Amino acid sequence: MVPRPAPAGFRRARVGRGSVRLAAVGSGRSSIPLERAPARDAQLRDPALGAAGPRVLGPPLRVFDAERVRILTFTSLYPSSVRPRHGVFIQERISQLARHTGHTVQVVAPVPYFPPLRWTHRWELTQVPRLERLSGLEVHHPRYFMTPKVGMFSYGWLMYRGTRRLVTELHRRAPFDLIDAHYVFPDGYAALRIGKDLGLPVVLSARGTDIHTYPRLRSIRGILRRCLTQADRLIAVSAALKRQMCELGAAADRVDVIPNGVDALKFHPWCRTAARERLGVPSGPVLLSAGNLTRNKGFDILIRAMQELRRSFPGISLVILGEGPARGELEALIQRLELQGVAMLRGAQDQATLPLWYSAADLFCLASAQEGCPNVILESISCGTPVVASRAGGIPEIVDSGSVGILAERTTPDFIRAISLGLGRVWDRASIAETASARGWDRVSEALVRTFDAALQSRNEARRGRDAAGGGRRR
Template sequence: MLKILTFSTLYPSREMPSHGIFVETRLRHLVASGQVQARVVAPVPWFPFKGPRFGEYGRFAATPHTEQRHGLSVTHPRFVRLPKVGMSSAPYTLAWTALRAARALQREGFDFDLIDAHYFYPDGVAAAMVARALDKPLVITARGTDINLIPAYTFPRKLILQAARQADAAITVCAALKDELVLLGADADKIQVLRNGVDLTLFHPGDRDACRRRLGLAPGRFTLASVGHLIERKGHELVIGALKDLTDVDLLIAGSGPEEAALRRLAADLGVADRVRFLGALPQAGLREVYAGVDALVLASSREGWANVLLEAMACGTPVAASNVWGTPEVVSGPEAGELMPERTAAGVAAAVRQLRAVPRDRAVVRRYAEQFSWDTTTQGQIDLFQRILAARGLPEFRHA
């Protein structure tokens, strides 16, 4: 059986259960195959004070050093994120911390065969340093802004390409990210596209009327959801802005983040605050209820690798209206799934929503569309890739269960 070390700062914890949950979900399905054992090293920035008054850093400080999540052992070592020079120094402080944690696992008897890193910068760059020090195969998964934003900076771009050259393989969650990584100078032959899947058991249509009652949705009112961290990139302000033209539409916003106060002010300034409800950050079970209850999900992001929220909503039978960026057209590739916005503006959001209302989607058909995106293909793709890497290095191959 293959033993892997999964490494990323994007990984959930007791304190931040939704942080990087897409990394955990993919790993859980991989381990459930019965062909892989895994330990997780998920470093968090060091901070001296715990508590909500210190925001995200207070939650990092309260993160346990070790925990069990869904049967997986997770270690959260601390690394130093230096003020003002954090982007340049992070790969090095992260690598130092990760190497110590990896060697500790080896001393405990978990001598892993391969490092499975997520997010190219700084995580993948740090993982490359650790892999080189330990002479271990390395696979790095690119997920979005690590390829479509961070390489705009010269020094990170240089380190990303160095890591890509050293890695035995790279995975991208959509074809658009592979194309961009190749344009940056990476070897196309070493990059495999393995898109995220969706948990079709957790996300399902269920009793839609009951969901609407629990959410307190007004009978007969067309209701949208906008889901994601409350940051500029997610475009929640565009969805709020669209309500000026969608006068008979309500909006639920699920997520937390630094832009909440500004978004609330915008809703008030536009005179739509009585039609916008902020739900805060929700666990996945709570998100399922939102997806199942609303009439459509809107995703107005400026950048996305593979937006899991789109598939989650579709699995609940809910069509989507999404900005036409990066990997999103690969998710919303058929009219039965929803609409791509004609432009990424408030008017573009309104136009896409109007089209959804003019041509209603059959919720059962939307669900069937989502069912083609189970995790099975992605899991087998990882197993096959790891098998090829071990064979190429002349290492013992693991047997299929």
């Protein structure tokens, strides 16, 4: 392959079949003005924002004056036309990366193979197309064989076997420069095997569940350690997650903490009264929670807290957004405690509606047992809504001062205490929204570029070392 010419002023680092050096060296702000979001409904605007529309938090977009790089994003947790909300936070990150840097991103999102039987609960997976275009990115959905809940230690190998042919062919047509994999296992294992086959550096992003859960399984713990030590670079979404990764064997100097970002053009304050009218939310105090309906999220803690809170705060209601396996248990708990109409499960919501929900709430509450860097808290803060949350994972790194929320122990009595304090306090919602400026996607993208650059450089240095050692032996 004829190497692509390096732009003037940049060094080139040879890596695998291609040769490239990433660099985030923009010499200033973009000269292209950033358009504001179009007005949707004048009555929904928060008056504090003025007539011009939502604030654009953070500095304008940076221009990365570097050669375009081809990145393969490899993850099984990614949306499809069949499951549009599955892994939407990863889609957001790489879409924003492509937008802010101009680099080419191609996605391989493996899907477990299931026979096309309509009576199975996995029927929808058989309808995921093999190839589609989502948010401007080409997304491939190869199938791989797996046995649910059996032989979990083999999931990484099976994913590798089911995807390597496709990735090899894509690389042959237009060589990649780097693999960006999400979830250390099984996705990271498969990505590392493919990276070894193709001579590509691999950056693994840990998201939380992979580091919180898999180390408890003896059959997977050793595999997880190898993945953490073999990756060219690692990304943790919180400092707490980085500490756990290092305890499992990752070298601290190869782990970069890059929290999730938030798009202030999507998530910004709206007029609370108008938002409630649009959503049909009661006029009393409103608590909001959201996420995958699992036991780990602690929605039962919030529901039980409503028994006491409704006596202290007449007209209070709890709205829970999301779907998941624990929905039946939560519905039964609401009925058993006779909280119908007080605690409500409103199902999954699309991205366009979420800002209205955040703006309609007095407090956003999250009682999770484990978290990485929860997007729902970032989105709530960006909409100006204060947070009451547990101290799980990276949450204290977001709710790091009393100006944006209150931290609580993961018990019903302590959440009652914290929620009562939150409802009795006058919050500066404009200042809360302003704190999201430090977590804009332009800054996240710049940090990602630095990490990818470090991975490419370390691979290049290792290659030079091997070449030098080989030359010495020949002499």
